[in-house]
Amino acid sequence: DHLxxxxxxxxxxxxxxxxxxxDATNPFFNVVxxxxxxxxxxxxxxxxxDELAYLEPVNGKYLRYSNNSENFFLSSKLAIKDVxxxxxxxxxxxxLNHMQDLDIAPSRNGSVWAPTNTSMYLKYxxxxxxxxxxxxxxxxxxxxxxxxxxxxxxRPFGNPLTGLSIRDLSLFSMQQxxxxxxxxxxxxxxxxxxxxQGRNEARLFYNSKKLNITFGADRRITTSQGDYLFYRNFNxxxxxxxxxxxxxxxxxxxxxxxxxxxxxxxxxxxxxxxxGSFLQGNLVLRExxxxxxxxxxxxxxxxxxxxxxxxxxxxxxxFTSERLTLKTNYSKGFQNVSLYxxxxxxxxxxxxxxxxxxxxxxxxxxxxxxxxxQKFKWNITGFAYEVKNAIDTRITETGLNQKVNEDTYVTLGxxxxxxxxxxxxxxxxxxTFLDPMVGDLTIEELLDQELTSGxxxxxxxxxDISKFRFNMGVTTFLEGKSFQSSINLRANYVGEKPVGxxxxxxxxxxxxxxxxxxxxxVLNSNFIFGFKEIPSLKFSFSLNNILNRLYYHPxxxxxxxxxxxxxxxxxxxxxxxxxxxxxxxxxxxxxxRRRHFNFKILMDL
Numbered sequence: 001d002h003l004x005x006x007x008x009x010x011x012x013x014x015x016x017x018x019x020x021x022x023d024a025t026n027p028f029f030n031v032v033x034x035x036x037x038x039x040x041x042x043x044x045x046x047x048x049x050d051e052l053a054y055l056e057p058v059n060g061k062y063l064r065y066s067n068n069s070e071n072f073f074l075s076s077k078l079a080i081k082d083v084x085x086x087x088x089x090x091x092x093x094x095x096l097n098h099m100q101d102l103d104i105a106p107s108r109n110g111s112v113w114a115p116t117n118t119s120m121y122l123k124y125x126x127x128x129x130x131x132x133x134x135x136x137x138x139x140x141x142x143x144x145x146x147x148x149x150x151x152x153x154x155r156p157f158g159n160p161l162t163g164l165s166i167r168d169l170s171l172f173s174m175q176q177x178x179x180x181x182x183x184x185x186x187x188x189x190x191x192x193x194x195x196x197q198g199r200n201e202a203r204l205f206y207n208s209k210k211l212n213i214t215f216g217a218d219r220r221i222t223t224s225q226g227d228y229l230f231y232r233n234f235n236x237x238x239x240x241x242x243x244x245x246x247x248x249x250x251x252x253x254x255x256x257x258x259x260x261x262x263x264x265x266x267x268x269x270x271x272x273x274x275x276g277s278f279l280q281g282n283l284v285l286r287e288x289x290x291x292x293x294x295x296x297x298x299x300x301x302x303x304x305x306x307x308x309x310x311x312x313x314x315x316x317x318x319f320t321s322e323r324l325t326l327k328t329n330y331s332k333g334f335q336n337v338s339l340y341x342x343x344x345x346x347x348x349x350x351x352x353x354x355x356x357x358x359x360x361x362x363x364x365x366x367x368x369x370x371x372x373x374q375k376f377k378w379n380i381t382g383f384a385y386e387v388k389n390a391i392d393t394r395i396t397e398t399g400l401n402q403k404v405n406e407d408t409y410v411t412l413g414x415x416x417x418x419x420x421x422x423x424x425x426x427x428x429x430x431x432t433f434l435d436p437m438v439g440d441l442t443i444e445e446l447l448d449q450e451l452t453s454g455x456x457x458x459x460x461x462x463x464d465i466s467k468f469r470f471n472m473g474v475t476t477f478l479e480g481k482s483f484q485s486s487i488n489l490r491a492n493y494v495g496e497k498p499v500g501x502x503x504x505x506x507x508x509x510x511x512x513x514x515x516x517x518x519x520x521x522v523l524n525s526n527f528i529f530g531f532k533e534i535p536s537l538k539f540s541f542s543l544n545n546i547l548n549r550l551y552y553h554p555x556x557x558x559x560x561x562x563x564x565x566x567x568x569x570x571x572x573x574x575x576x577x578x579x580x581x582x583x584x585x586x587x588x589x590x591x592x593r594r595r596h597f598n599f600k601i602l603m604d605l
Contacts, residue, residue, distance in 0.1 A: 226343025260346025463505030
């Protein structure tokens with residue numbers, strides 16, 4: 001029914017028919033008032049066309065499951081005294097993995113992702129004396145996508161998301177040699193991407209008993225696309241795979257591709273000029289006290305105007321004794337913005353060349369200890385960090401998606417780790433505490449909130465992150481005259497993960513509208529057995545989720561636990577809202593496997 005169309009007036013309807021050379025008595029539809037409704041004949045023909053198109057050979061082969069991977073790697077290097085010259089090239093062509101579905105063709109039918117990388121480098125190392133040395137490294141790297149990179153998807157009349165209409169159905173012909181073919185059936189979407197970088201780096205090393213210093217500088221010049229180039233066609237009716245492979249020589253996306261979105265007229269090539277310098281040192285104040293100091297400066301210019309300038313200090317102090325170590329570190333860092341996030345125009349995105357890098361300030365303190373025989377080791381770490389200019393996606397007034405520097409995160413956390421080792425037993429226990437908040441909140445305010453029962457600061461909790469996690473593993477080794485074996489038991493606990501209102505995932509209402517993803521405790525085991533006379537052969541039996549617990553994790557494409565739901569209409573029930581809004585979306589969590597076991601035969605050839 002979605003193929004039909006409605007018009008404001010009879011005149012608008014007639015203009016549509018005349019413009020598309022359609023007759024009101026067309027058997028594919030009926031004219032009812034100011035509406036064109038698909039007829040029973042039209043529905044039957046649409047179903048027939050979809051079925052015939054789906055079952056025909058696609059790029060020279062009938063549809064059946066495939067997910068092949070082809071890898072190529074070549075490397076060589078030549079060393080002459082202090083100079084090393086090297087070359088590396090690799091290519092990996094493989095299926096699109098999770099994108100294989102009823103509407104995405106398998107890899108043998110053309111759905112392939114094929115990154116390639118080639119680099120040449122030159123290294124020079126020179127040692128002046130026992131304390132001073134110098135090194136220089138130059139490299140040229142080229143990264144691109146092979147011409148076979150393609151996503152082959154199915155566009156039927158029966159799927160509303162294809163945008164096909166009654167006009168397309170009425171004028172459709174299974175013969176695709178017409179001048180203006182209807183965009184129906186299997187479609188190739190070829191991709192092309194290339195980036196070229198030249199880099200020079202020089203380092204000076206000074207080493208002595210009391211002081212170690214590294215000083216260096218590097219310069220990078222990069223030319224890169226801001227987005228993939230796309231080229232689409234419906235030419236998938238090849239008689240064989242060889243014919244399809246021969247057709248790929250035309251390099252469709254590289255020769256005739258355009259960047260995605262509606263900004264075709266804009267230049268998609270960007271030149272980046274980056275310089276950096278760094279200094280790092282380790283000063284031995286006393287035999288058991290070390291001071292680490294470092295700093296780095298980076299500057300980037302894109303097309304002579306856009307870019308960033310950052311300074312990152314680092315300071316660390318380490319105290320060691322026979323059985324105890326105390327450490328504290330402060331550092332400032334940044335995560336650069338990818339060209340894709342800045343300039344991508346596909347998927348209804350609006351570019352934002354003014355995006356700043358995400359900055360982080362981090363502080364921690366650790367205490368580590370061990371028993372005299374080193375069988376028992378432990379460490380505890382407390383940390384706090386603040387992230388500024390965090391990048392998020394916002395919808396503009398025109399309805400487009402755009403990346404913006406908007407969020408600030410403040411997090412308190414802690415980690416603990418315990419290890420015990422003997423010849424026949426291994427014990428591991430670790431846990432984390434994490435409380436991340438979104439908003440202009442100081443670390444002092446967050447710490448006061450954690451340690452006291454005072455007024456709760458009204459800030460937004462980062463969604464879908466549990467406060468507590470614990471993992472434990474026990475392995476015992478059994479050995480006889482003729483056999484070797486091991487038994488492993490693993491336990492994992494993940495606390496409740498808040499979502500929904502009051503969190504950064506406000507449109508994710510959690511499991512059964514509880515505003516949370518429930519906590520869970522999972523127990524797994526593994527038993528390995530082998531004979532000493534046949535060391536290359538072992539048998540393994542695993543029993544997983546022993547307690548048969550039902551628990552949930554994010555989906556492959558939704559690790560952030562977030563998804564874009566449509567606004568809930570007044571009076572609309574939860575189930576109907578979720579069913580309507582999740583059409584075409586990636587679910588924010590999936591139920592995991594209940595109790596199951598695996599039996600494996602392991603052979604080392």
